[in-house]
Amino acid sequence: MQRIVNLLVVKDNHVLLLKKPRRGWYVAPGGKMDPGESIYETAVREFTEETGAKPVKPQLKGIYTMVITDESGESVKDEWMLHTFTAFDLDGTPFETTIEGVLEWHPVESLQTLPMAEGDRTNLLFAVSELGIQYGTFFYTEEFKLLREVIQKSVEGDGQ
Amino acid sequence: MQRIVNLLVVKDNHVLLLKKPRRGWYVAPGGKMDPGESIYETAVREFTEETGAKPVKPQLKGIYTMVITDESGESVKDEWMLHTFTAFDLDGTPFETTIEGVLEWHPVESLQTLPMAEGDRTNLLFAVSELGIQYGTFFYTEEFKLLREVIQKSVEGDGQ
Numbered sequence: 151m152q153r154i155v156n157l158l159v160v161k162d163n164h165v166l167l168l169k170k171p172r173r174g175w176y177v178a179p180g181g182k183m184d185p186g187e188s189i190y191e192t193a194v195r196e197f198t199e200e201t202g203a204k205p206v207k208p209q210l211k212g213i214y215t216m217v218i219t220d221e222s223g224e225s226v227k228d229e230w231m232l233h234t235f236t237a238f239d240l241d242g243t244p245f246e247t248t249i250e251g252v253l254e255w256h257p258v259e260s261l262q263t264l265p266m267a268e269g270d271r272t273n274l275l276f277a278v279s280e281l282g283i284q285y286g287t288f289f290y291t292e293e294f295k296l297l298r299e300v301i302q303k304s305v306e307g308d309g310q
Numbered sequence: 311m312q313r314i315v316n317l318l319v320v321k322d323n324h325v326l327l328l329k330k331p332r333r334g335w336y337v338a339p340g341g342k343m344d345p346g347e348s349i350y351e352t353a354v355r356e357f358t359e360e361t362g363a364k365p366v367k368p369q370l371k372g373i374y375t376m377v378i379t380d381e382s383g384e385s386v387k388d389e390w391m392l393h394t395f396t397a398f399d400l401d402g403t404p405f406e407t408t409i410e411g412v413l414e415w416h417p418v419e420s421l422q423t424l425p426m427a428e429g430d431r432t433n434l435l436f437a438v439s440e441l442g443i444q445y446g447t448f449f450y451t452e453e454f455k456l457l458r459e460v461i462q463k464s465v466e467g468d469g470q
């Protein structure tokens with residue numbers, strides 16, 4: 151069971167995104183948890199490794215179960231967990247190019263239109279525009295076509 | 311990689327705990343994620359199955375990496391993820407006894423003294439008394455002696 155963590159920095163109404171070379175899709179910087187790490191430690195380490203800058207006060211905004219199936223949606227090929235953080239400042243200046251792709255600042259609003267996995271759009275828009283934590287499951291094909299999503303959310307103190 | 315979810319209901323300054331028969335230790339009701347579930351869905355399903363009552367508006371309070379080692383702490387035997395939720399109300403009346411153990415309401419303050427795994431005490435006290443999300447790694451022996459803990463936290467909007 152892979153555990154993946156990504157982190158979206160929002161600063162001056164812009165977000166820092168990584169453009170991946172294969173499809174030209176945008177993602178938030180991140181990567182895989184190492185054994186024994188907390189998800190918070192992974193978020194800081196992976197973001198710093200990928201961008202050369204350190205996120206300030208990251209906070210969790212979403213936890214997602216990612217299910218990969220065949221085209222019919224019947225046969226499950228893989229399942230992993232995705233944890234999405236935001237931060238509102240960083241220490242240092244990010245790289246412009248990395249071995250993973252190109253790092254670019256884009257206006258927050260462009261999250262609605264830039265090419266990316268549809269589930270990532272749901273997660274990143276939530277992370278920058280809503281209070282609380284989002285949970286859910288995304289069902290994708292192996293070609294990353296989104297078949298179905300099921301979403302829940304909570305806000306601290308709601309119902310208290 | 312096991313994914314475990316537990317949920318602590320706090321109501322009228324009391325918490326609902328499950329007393330496990332083997333050691334007499336207390337835990338928050340919970341259990342294992344099923345494939346394709348979100349952690350939110352697991353929290354609701356497992357709590358409802360174990361107690362007979364449904365949590366109202368659960369919210370995530372902690373995510374922990376649990377590492378089991380030999381007595382020396384050198385050799386890793388197992389690793390899993392624990393997700394801790396709270397809720398401040400429930401629909402229905404909880405069972406008094408279940409196949410898992412005995413369900414009991416205890417004053418919130420008793421979390422400081424009731425017999426339980428030391429990491430659970432850290433997590434449950436955070437869940438009922440602090441704002442935000444706690445992250446961390448707990449290193450235990452196979453006999454559930456806590457060797458070491460590393461903790462981080464975040465509060466929504468902090469640093470914004």
